[in-house]
Amino acid sequence: MSVKPKFMAAAAALLVGTLALTLHAGAAPASGAGQKGAYADHLAVADAKAPRTIEVKAYRYSFEPETITVHEGEPVKLVLTSKDVTHGIADADLGIPNTVIFKGKTSTVTFTPKKLGTYKVHCSVFCGVGHANMMLTVKVIK
Numbered sequence: 001m002s003v004k005p006k007f008m009a010a011a012a013a014l015l016v017g018t019l020a021l022t023l024h025a026g027a028a029p030a031s032g033a034g035q036k037g038a039y040a041d042h043l044a045v046a047d048a049k050a051p052r053t054i055e056v057k058a059y060r061y062s063f064e065p066e067t068i069t070v071h072e073g074e075p076v077k078l079v080l081t082s083k084d085v086t087h088g089i090a091d092a093d094l095g096i097p098n099t100v101i102f103k104g105k106t107s108t109v110t111f112t113p114k115k116l117g118t119y120k121v122h123c124s125v126f127c128g129v130g131h132a133n134m135m136l137t138v139k140v141i142k
């Protein structure tokens with residue numbers, strides 16, 4: 001008399017637990033797969049649109065690297081820093097707006113080259129006697 005009710009209670013608890021687990025397990029794959037799918041799609045879109053990042057250092061009277069190679073139609077993000085004074089870059093043909101590079105700060109500019117070719121991007125901020133010869137060569141390839 002004392003054993004049976006306890007057994008029944010345990011059995012009932014087990015049954016409820018199993019049901020809950022089954023329901024949970026039944027629901028999990030559907031929503032899990034949906035989320036995973038959406039996440040994967042999101043990643044794919046992000047990867048397709050994420051600009052390629054290139055770090056460029058400016059200093060009297062060069063850019064480092066002196067030449068960068070980018071792909072036609074591929075967005076590029078330039079991360080620009082100056083080692084000494086204020087410099088800048090700008091190039092209408094490449095679609096680079098005038099971007100000032102302050103010493104001790106990081107400037108970024110994103111552009112998408114539209115046309116193949118080799119572009120000479122001059123420093124856009126007067127920085128001293130060698131300013132006129134300070135340029136970044138941008139090669140746009142397929």
Ligand SMILES: [Cu+2]
Nearest residue numbers: 087123125127
């Ligand atoms: Cu300069």
